[in-house]
Amino acid sequence: MDEESGYESDEALLELEGVTKYFAQESGLLAGLQFDPSQFPPISVDRSTVKAVDDVSLEIQPGETLGLVGESGCGKSTLGRTILRLLEPTDGDIYFKGENLADLGGEALRQTRSDMQMIFQDPQSSLDPRMKVGQIIEEPMRAHDMLDDEGREARAKELLEKVGLDPRHYNRYPHAFSGGQRQRINLARALSVDPDFVVCDEPVSALDVSIQAQVLNTMDRLQDEFGLTYLFIAHDLSVIRHISDRVAVMYLGHIVELAEKEELFENPQHPYTRALLESIPVPDPRENGARGVLEGEVPSPANPPSGCRFRTRCPRLIAPDEYDWTDEKWAQTRAFMRAVKRRAFEPMPAARVEAEFFDGNPPRGEAGAIVSDAIELVATDGERSGGGEAGDDGDDQSDRWTAATDLLLESFAERSICAREKPAYELEAEYGDGEHVAACHLHR
Numbered sequence: 357m358d359e360e361s362g363y364e365s366d367e368a369l370l371e372l373e374g375v376t377k378y379f380a381q382e383s384g385l386l387a388g389l390q391f392d393p394s395q396f397p398p399i400s401v402d403r404s405t406v407k408a409v410d411d412v413s414l415e416i417q418p419g420e421t422l423g424l425v426g427e428s429g430c431g432k433s434t435l436g437r438t439i440l441r442l443l444e445p446t447d448g449d450i451y452f453k454g455e456n457l458a459d460l461g462g463e464a465l466r467q468t469r470s471d472m473q474m475i476f477q478d479p480q481s482s483l484d485p486r487m488k489v490g491q492i493i494e495e496p497m498r499a500h501d502m503l504d505d506e507g508r509e510a511r512a513k514e515l516l517e518k519v520g521l522d523p524r525h526y527n528r529y530p531h532a533f534s535g536g537q538r539q540r541i542n543l544a545r546a547l548s549v550d551p552d553f554v555v556c557d558e559p560v561s562a563l564d565v566s567i568q569a570q571v572l573n574t575m576d577r578l579q580d581e582f583g584l585t586y587l588f589i590a591h592d593l594s595v596i597r598h599i600s601d602r603v604a605v606m607y608l609g610h611i612v613e614l615a616e617k618e619e620l621f622e623n624p625q626h627p628y629t630r631a632l633l634e635s636i637p638v639p640d641p642r643e644n645g646a647r648g649v650l651e652g653e654v655p656s657p658a659n660p661p662s663g664c665r666f667r668t669r670c671p672r673l674i675a676p677d678e679y680d681w682t683d684e685k686w687a688q689t690r691a692f693m694r695a696v697k698r699r700a701f702e703p704m705p706a707a708r709v710e711a712e713f714f715d716g717n718p719p720r721g722e723a724g725a726i727v728s729d730a731i732e733l734v735a736t737d738g739e740r741s742g743g744g745e746a747g748d749d750g751d752d753q754s755d756r757w758t759a760a761t762d763l764l765l766e767s768f769a770e771r772s773i774c775a776r777e778k779p780a781y782e783l784e785a786e787y788g789d790g791e792h793v794a795a796c797h798l799h800r
């Protein structure tokens with residue numbers, strides 16, 4: 357038990373409740389200027405809100421490594437920085453050792469700041485090239501008034517050794533070290549103030565794969581030796597798999613799935629996690645191999661989809677309750693809707709659209725009428741299309757695809773539970789007995 361705070365080590369070290377971070381973003385200079393003569397002043401600046409982290413709740417237990425994975429821009433770094441109070445949360449609470457960080461001030465805040473450290477992706481730019489390695493490692497100790505000059509030097513040298521470097525390099529400059537060595541210097545610096553919790557933000561992403569494993573192994577060893585708890589941010593699932601005890605998957609500011617590592621990798625329950633896992637082996641990013649699994653663009657975090665944030669790209673979007681569907685007819689309609697939205701097929705006669713997407717047997721009833729209206733809009737022989745005849749111009753055609761897309765999305769996608777309710781479900785784990793949460797209505 358921690359005498360001062362009353363914190364007992366079987367409680368969560370860190371607890372997030374509804375943590376939210378929005379950024380006010382001004383659009384590009386001219387593009388963002390709105391002209392409205394009926395208003396005074398007639399020119400206004402269009403400000404949008406980037407919902408980088410939205411309502412994140414989770415716990416991190418002492419001594420564990422929670423991996424945080426997701427595509428670039430999903431909010432991982434923002435979450436890490438918000439936890440450390442490098443960014444002020446827009447909403448929500450962060451408890452560290454049972455204390456709400458927002459309530460801390462003075463000495464308690466100072467102490468907590470040294471208890472929580474961060475290491476960044478790019479060791480090149482985070483190490484001041486004009487400072488010697490020893491000074492770099494001692495800097496946080498000096499800022500926190502820890503030890504005297506001699507004590508700091510002794511500790512810096514000891515830390516150099518602990519992270520796998522030669523203590524005789526104390527007086528060298530960062531440029532004399534390789535990328536992997538520079539990341540080790542970063543580690544030594546973060547550990548100098550004896551933290552309990554370290555946010556590791558893509559610490560090995562800039563390193564060669566062969567060096568990555570070595571640095572990860574060192575981080576693993578140091579975790580045991582120093583009793584550290586890690587929040588380990590990475591976009592690379594193999595790195596996450598190497599280091600994590602539990603894994604949280606992030607998409608567009610939400611945690612979509614969280615489970616113990618084995619459970620997450622062997623029994624993923626969110627379609628986004630599955631898509632991520634299926635696209636793992638991409639040794640050469642220019643090779644398109646399995647990358648097609650995640651179709652479509654990530655929507656803008658300034659205007660994220662309602663309900664489930666992944667629904668606009670989800671291959672398992674749930675049928676709206678309004679209509680009578682068989683699974684087969686819904687699967688076909690969903691595929692057709694996606695193809696129309698992405699204009700993924702050449703214009704063709706209605707009968708061929710029906711043959712290609714619905715095996716010649718489109719849905720009937722109310723849903724069928726909507727599907728047939730959409731087919732008519734895009735078909736070359738559709739009544740409303742005039743398709744292929746003289747006088748048909750590109751704009752017209754484009755309008756019809758847009759109209760068909762809107763009709764299908766509004767009638768079907770937007771009425772799905774996936775669009776209407778934010779999902780959050782607790783599941784039974786198949787591997788281990790840890791918690792497994794998946795934000796997907798398939799588990800309702």
Ligand SMILES: Nc1ncnc2c1ncn2[C@@H]1O[C@H](COP(=O)(O)OP(=O)(O)OP(=O)(O)O)[C@@H](O)[C@H]1O
Nearest residue numbers: 379381406408427428429430431432433434435657
């Ligand atoms: N200071 C800021 N002002 C405005 N928008 C920001 C700011 N910082 C981040 N964002 C936006 O917030 C979203 C989340 O960014 P963040 O860097 O947290 O994602 P990430 O998952 O860490 O991505 P990456 O791995 O590329 O760093 C992005 O859309 C980003 O553009």
